[in-house]
Amino acid sequence: MLWSAYGVTDAEGGIMPTYEFACKKCGKKFAVMMSIGERESKRIRCPKCNSLRVVSRVSTFCAVTSKKS
Numbered sequence: 001m002l003w004s005a006y007g008v009t010d011a012e013g014g015i016m017p018t019y020e021f022a023c024k025k026c027g028k029k030f031a032v033m034m035s036i037g038e039r040e041s042k043r044i045r046c047p048k049c050n051s052l053r054v055v056s057r058v059s060t061f062c063a064v065t066s067k068k069s
């Protein structure tokens with residue numbers, strides 16, 4: 001018997017969540033796949049206008065729903 005679909009959540013260190021960003025400058029929305037460590041250190045640039053003024057949107061990894069406006 002094959003247990004092929006067993007333990008799919010056990011991806012310690014191997015998970016690559018996708019983060020969504022939106023550019024404040026041109027409004028371009030884009031997604032970047034990177035590790036959590038990369039997210040801390042990496043400077044995200046807009047692929048369209050190369051601006052660093054990007055804001056992170058809802059990530060597929062950690063969807064925090066704090067509605068503050």
Ligand SMILES: [Zn+2]
Pocket residue numbers: 023024025026027028046047048049050051
């Ligand atoms: Zn842009």
